[in-house]
Amino acid sequence: MIHEILFYLSIAIILSTLVPFIRHDFWIFRVFEYPRLQKLVLNIFVILAILIFAFPHQTADYIVLFAMFINVSYLVYLIFPFTIFGNKQIIGSLEKPGKNNLKVFIANVYQENRKASEYHKEINACDPDVILMVETDTWWQTQMDTLSERYPFQLKIPLANTYGMLLYSRFELQNGEIKYLVKSDIPSIETLVKLPSGQLVKLYCLHPEPPVPQENPRSTERDMEILLVAKKAKQSEHPVIVMGDLNDVAWSYTTELFGKVSGLLDPRRGRGFFNSFNAKYFFLRFPLDHIFCSPNFTLSSINRLPNCGSDHFPMCVDLQYNPKAEVKNETPEATTEELELANEKINAEL
Template identity: 40%
Template sequence: MKEGILLAATGLLVVLTFLPLWKNPVWWVRGLDFPRLQLCVLASALLLGQGLLLSYSNALQILVTVVSMICLSYHAWWIIPYTRLWRREVKSADLNADKPRIRVMAANVLTPNRQADKLKALVRQHKPDVLVTLETDQWWEDQLSELTSDYPHTIRRPLDNLYGMHVWSRLELENAETSFLVEDDVPSMHANVRLNDQLAIRMHFLHPAPPSPTENDESTERDVELLVVAKSVQDDHENTPVIVTGDLNDVAWSANTRLFRKISGLLDPRVGRCMVNSFHAQHWFLRWPLDHLFHSHHFQLVSIQRLPEFGSDHFPVLVELQYDPAPEQESLSGDEDDEREAAEKIGKEGVRVSDVPEPEKH
């Protein structure tokens, strides 16, 4: 009986582990990119149970343990870069250096959430230079409008479809645009953020729709939005400071996020440090990193942190960067196959790289 249960559980683990290798974009396949950490825990529990309950008197018992070890190793390969066991991709900033800094906060508010005062208290406490709020409708815009005394530069697009977006900035926003790159009701925002008289940062704020039974049947729309922005910054990130941030509805360790990093050349400050699991705020056992900030080699990391919950299903994420170019900082390396895959995905939606606003060139 116990051997049958362990065998069935191992079979389920194998399916959940290797089904995402099938590159089908359907939501129930791509959704398995998310719970790598949870599947690591499941594989570890299975190995413990097998060690305690199996006698290893036959080849099948040995096989199920070997298979569980393979599954555990495979999931660990994806998530270990987001722990201190990995080399840091982004240097820690010299805090004594007299260099410009920018503090960026991303907060998915969850439209029905009505605890706006908690979010405003976090903003006043941590004083980000740029705040991007996601899922903001007209009610949320009205509630947050009192921030304009401290954040006079804004981009606003309230929507009641869970894809409203607002950018609130202490710093001047130049050539700000709101675009609908892939879907007619899913906006993205783009601007030059003027850090000082000599320095402006090209910033892209994104919130593509996820693959799910209630949103999009496939991940194609999400993947394309990320990749077309990656292609847009590909040739500029060496010379132009770039930041891409928002709720990307994809985990840091997915194949598509890795492809985004390869194509864009942007860095992930979490690598070698922490996961920053920003979702789900109410369920500790179902958490993964959905809210991201990627940047060019022009920045080094001052701090990255997950802030306390405020009634949303997402935690806010706060990242502070210091402008101190370090070209030796390198992201994942892409090749011709990666370029081909990105081009094929983008081609499925008929989106052009030129559709992405390039605010620094205006």
């Protein structure tokens, strides 16, 4: 009995790794990209169980066990860049924090959450220059507007559909715009932030729909919005930061395509997973809240903050603008085929 259970469980694990190779936008093909770390852990435990309790005795058993070892190797290959053993895509800051630093705080607050005081506590502790909060309605705006004295520059779109955004900045915002890139009820923010040094930084704030049945059964709109911003970032004449809840994991093929098309860097690479979702279930956690930056930045600090009642942990990341870093950072580049794929997704029919 245990032999059969482990045999069919092994088949299921292998299939869950193969499904994302089907480049289809329907949610069932995309959702299996998320739990790669969980699949790796389960894969290892099943292999150990097979070796201890159900050692192979038929050709099919050996084939499945061999496939499980290949599966482990592939999952390690995918996850390794986000461990502390991987190469750092963005180097640590070369100078002490100063007038070229921009510390950002991002949080998906979970619209029905009422622990606003917990966010004030973490904001005070982090002391960011820019605050982005998503899933914010008018109740959340009322609770957070007490920040206005310290953060006088603001762009706010409170919505009752879980896609509201609040942006607060202690630094001057210029040419701030609220965009609806793909859908009329899903906003994003584009603005310039003026650092104390006078340097302007282009900031994009996103929260696209996740590919799940209760929200949107396809990833088409999410991928389109992410890749539209990738092209905008690539064409920007200013240093760029993209941040928000992208509803996509750091290792998905869409996020990797975003990095290559935009040329932006992920500060988590080589430093850890920084899983920001799900705060309520430790065994179902993925890196969904992102901050990407152009190669002319270095990293002063990155932290996942304590849970504040949401299903997401807040993140606090301190970036330092430094053009000298461009020759030391690992800048991703897209091939001709990848650019064609990005354009295909951007121009997909909705």
